[in-house]
Amino acid sequence: MKIKTEAGERHVLAITVDNEAGVLAKITGLFTARGYNIESLTVADISSDHALSRITIVTSGSPAIIDQIIAQLDRLVPVHKVIDLADGGAHVEREIALVKVAGSGEKRIEALRMADVFRAKVVDTTLTSFIFEITGTSDKVDRFVALMRECGLVEVGRTGVVAIARGAEAV
Template sequence: MKIQHRHSERHVLNITVDNEAGILAKIAGLFTARGYNIDSLTVADITEDHAVSRITIVTSGPPPVIDQIMAQLDRLVPVHGVIDLTDEGPHVERELALVKVAGKGENRVEALRLADVFRAVAIDTTTSSFIFEITGSPDKIDSFVALMRELGLVEVGRTGVVGMLRGAQGA
């Protein structure tokens, strides 16, 4: 008997919704009830009148599961649309992180050098620590955090992924 492995893929979903109380809970509940994992979740109001928000969710699963998630999200009443940026084509993803590093001497110098390489900005400095602000792809941030672990990482705060399709078309 041949065993088939279910290929799990990372997907970035943009969900446009009415900006109303409880919508985030409905969407998170949909994921929870069906056992889908949310790797990252961000929400922002996207219209001048504050009537519409964009929820960006990063999740993983085999293609049929991602299709099922999108269909179920699309059926929720306050949802205007669901776009899988991963399947739509070229897109931009960014995340912001605050990274606190404590250290003295050579570790302090190395932390500053690496921050410069990664284009992280020291937004708070004491004689024994830094808080760096870094933006970029999730992989870039993961790499920066991994290097800072060796130099005295204290704490990390991350915003979660936001993404948009490249080009003139809107989502």
């Protein structure tokens, strides 16, 4: 699924790297040095022996820019594999957000109603606030946050995009 943005097409890069100090700095340094924007970044250990990590980066650019980014990432020593999930066919993306909303009366009732519509869970509550957990596409999270602004949005924490290719094989 390719989405056009002002900066070009949106791409989700899955990068398998050595799980060691400084690797993330090398990857982000490559983006910074060349003026590429990182829209979302997540990192997690993916192997049982803790030797490998997976970095998921969402970025935008023309096909030539994305090809250049992938080629430059492939040349870095700690990088084992770079996959552009947007080019690799169908994939699943999700993001988690914690959304704190304060309010009373009708605002409180409206926040709960909207959370129900978006299938957000209440993970903490006080007499004056809620913290909701919402999982879904970035667009879904964006829409929920925008609606919560009307209900008394206080704070938002987001994980960033995690993504994986569909199908039985690993990419």
